[in-house]
Amino acid sequence: MSSEWTKKDYWGAVRSRISAFRMRYAVEPGLYAIGEPGAESDVFVTANYKLSFDTVRKSLKGLNAWILVLDTKSINVWCAAGKGTFGTDELVKRVNEAQLDKIVNHKRLVVPQLGAVGVNARAVQQATGFRVHFGPVYAKDVPAYVNAGYKKTDEMRLVKFTMLDRLILTPMEINPSMKKFPLFALIALILFGLQPSGILFKDAWAGGLPFLLLGLAAIFSGAFITPVFLPFIPFRSFAVKGWIAGMIFTSAIMKTMSLDVLPAISSYIFFPLASSYIALQFTGSTTFTGMSGVRKELKIALPVYLIFTALSVILLITDKLSQWNVI
Amino acid sequence: MKYLLDVTSLEFFPKKCTGCGRCVDVCPHGVFAMRDKRAVITDSNLCMECGACALNCEFGAIKVDAGVGCAAALINSIITGGPPSCDCGGTTGSDCC
CATH class of the missing domain: 3.40.50.11600 (Rossmann fold)
Known part of the structure; x- marks a missing residue:
């Protein structure tokens, strides 16, 4: 050989x-x-x-x-x-x-x-x-x-766990998230396109596009930025690191868009959390995180993810219903 | 790089230590060092609970709850009720590890 x-x-x-x-x-x-x-x-x-x-x-x-x-x-x-x-x-x-x-x-x-x-x-x-x-x-x-x-x-x-080591790992962090992205995109487009008269493609696109962009940004910040800049993002918790990175990207993109109040609040809640969740997955690839620490993070983070995701969906539905003059 | 503080399950029983130095040899984070012909813990917050020290300590002086520190594995174990596993369902398309 x-x-x-x-x-x-x-x-x-x-x-x-x-x-x-x-x-x-x-x-x-x-x-x-x-x-x-x-x-x-x-x-x-x-x-x-x-x-x-x-x-x-x-x-x-x-x-x-x-x-x-x-x-x-x-x-x-x-x-x-x-x-x-x-x-x-x-x-x-x-x-x-x-x-x-x-x-x-x-x-x-x-x-x-x-x-x-x-x-x-x-x-x-x-x-x-x-x-x-x-x-x-x-x-x-x-x-x-x-x-x-x-x-x-x-x-x-x-x-060791150098920046290059972390960079090499990011494709396998981005891949699994991108596999879930089409489902997220479909739900977002249907939600925004949904009208009493049926699903309108034009509305779906106009309303859904910002959400698709925000979704991609959350994946980018959670699966790429957080791993690569890991030691430079404050706090030890990966969930918090991912949330901070996600908040920066979400805020930056939100500034370029003019969303209504409820969808805007919903975005600020959901996308940093999505980034946080994705960043937390990176614990499985590092050379220094242990099971007890990850378990502790999940104990706090999982309920937060579930509750606030539900809240952001409720906000979007409320927005939708008020557009239709139901409430 | 250090992860969360004061969470590790690592336990060291100095009385059982014979000073063979195996733990110092296998730890990838320098958690153990030799002092006066016995092992000592330098900083337990560096521990990632890989379990190499406990497995290779012939004298039972080290105990650690070793396992995969992977969020996906732990979430799976919460959903299925099974032990945390890195296998992600065992499909060939697995994207873990």
Whole structure:
């Protein structure tokens, strides 16, 4: 197996970042050779998500090594370790299946540090005789780690979350929101087009267009702006961060439009909250948010979302009924 | 970057610690450090509850309620009553993780 990336590998890396293609981007689990490894060569363990595998083999350029790929259903090491698929049992199974004890004459397995979420080093040693060394968080540090005699610097232990890291994640935040957008657009257009005489296309368009724009802005602020500018938006709560970003965008767009009072109030209520909800989803993609914190946020945020969404709909319906002189 | 303060379920029992240093080795946020041949918690607010330390502590000195910190997973678990899962329904079109 080469440590070089082909054009196809680069294209695959891009596709896996932007679409559900990532769920099928897999390599066959098992043992791979990089360079010309022998009985003394190191064994590096990784996931069968092709982007994980490719990142590891790229970092091993110039080395002779074995890569043991676990079946993680095409999920990266950290997420798979969280689910348990990158775990003790799977590692033991693959070590035995590859008959690793006959291939190498040492007892070292280098497992990515983030794999420790699913791999119990002691249990692996008891079951296979192989000693798990938790390597660096990032594959790019592997050569330095090996050269230092399997020692990590403090830096190599820490997971980062740079602006570029966050930017790369945003397509997969925008995608799911955009999937729900057509439904939102349909409801908005029907609501605005609805007249006693039927649905008027002209009214639907004139009244609904501002709402469609505001909806897109909420997605943009919640799924793009909040993740990218995460540490620069005040407060720790993602729901609050998303609401602030959403409020800025909603206000900016509202200034360019002349909505009636009730639809305007309704917009100011609903769209910042939509941005907040979308931003809260990003907790699932960060490297530093924990379950207890997210649970606490949801406990407060979910009732707020439900109550105020209902309120904004009621305001819109009230507006509609007063136009029709019903009330 | 730090998330909400004083929410982590991380518990450390210093009496059980033998000073092997495994927790320092596996924590991706530097929550543990070695001091006088024993582990100490530097800042529990850095903890993201991944569970690597507790799983790899042979002496049961660490306890943490580990799980996916994903809003969608937690909302799903509230709706279905099941445990939080990252699988988003298990379809191949999953957009989680």
